[in-house]
Amino acid sequence: MAFSYVTSFSVNTLQLFVTNYQEYANSINMVIVPFWLITFLYLLQFKVSFRFREVSSFFSLKKKPRRNVVRFTETEAETYKLVVRHVLEKKSYLNSKLNLESLAIEVGVNEKYLSKLINHFAATNFNDFINKFRLEAFKQNLEKEEFQNYSILGMALEAGFSSKSTFYKAFKRHESISPKEYIERGVSVSNFDKE
Numbered sequence: 001m002a003f004s005y006v007t008s009f010s011v012n013t014l015q016l017f018v019t020n021y022q023e024y025a026n027s028i029n030m031v032i033v034p035f036w037l038i039t040f041l042y043l044l045q046f047k048v049s050f051r052f053r054e055v056s057s058f059f060s061l062k063k064k065p066r067r068n069v070v071r072f073t074e075t076e077a078e079t080y081k082l083v084v085r086h087v088l089e090k091k092s093y094l095n096s097k098l099n100l101e102s103l104a105i106e107v108g109v110n111e112k113y114l115s116k117l118i119n120h121f122a123a124t125n126f127n128d129f130i131n132k133f134r135l136e137a138f139k140q141n142l143e144k145e146e147f148q149n150y151s152i153l154g155m156a157l158e159a160g161f162s163s164k165s166t167f168y169k170a171f172k173r174h175e176s177i178s179p180k181e182y183i184e185r186g187v188s189v190s191n192f193d194k195e
Contacts, residue, residue: 072120080121083107083114093133096162100126131170134160138171142183152179 086107092098103126104111115126122129137159141147147155156167156179171179 072117076117077121079109080117083109083117087130087133091137093130093137094158094160096157096160098130098160103130128170128173130160131166132174134167135170135174138167138179152183 083103087093087103090106092103092106095102100115101111104114107114109117118124118126118129124132134156138155138161141150141155141159147158150158153164153167156164161167161170168179171182175182177185
């Protein structure tokens with residue numbers, strides 16, 4: 001009896017499968033597709049939850065205080081002008097070892113304060129700020145008789161640059177041409193005279 005029940009069940013199942021293949025395939029898809037979809041969404045939840053934390057902290061409703069916003073007054077503007085005047089008069093830029101700390105000591109201000117002044121008023125960092133003075137000194141050296149026998153690198157070193165690569169990178173950034181092209185074009189206008 002048990003054997004005939006199993007056999008008849010198997011035959012009926014096989015007939016059902018053969019005759020109703022489309023219905024059977026749909027029933028399997030109705031089980032497998034939701035299973036994989038649920039698994040995918042479950043795994044995606046972890047990735048999204050980490051991303052959501054990042055995004056929600058970015059768009060948080062709390063306004064965080066802005067730490068780096070500095071309001072400058074007339075006094076700070078005057079201090080910046082004093083720094084520029086000091087750099088020009090003492091020709092501090094000719095020192096190839098000049099750094100933010102040594103200039104701050106020369107001028108008599110805090111290093112961080114000097115950096116913020118330069119960043120705000122010159123709209124650049126300390127190295128670019130000093131390299132602009134050095135580039136102007138290089139341009140002036142091009143016009144002087146005493147530097148006619150110097151190479152381009154020699155004049156750059158005399159202007160305070162510490163290496164060829166630093167000089168060429170700064171020159172290309174500010175003039176958009178190489179020093180050699182600059183000399184060949186005969187462009188030699190110094191901005192020192194304008195200040």
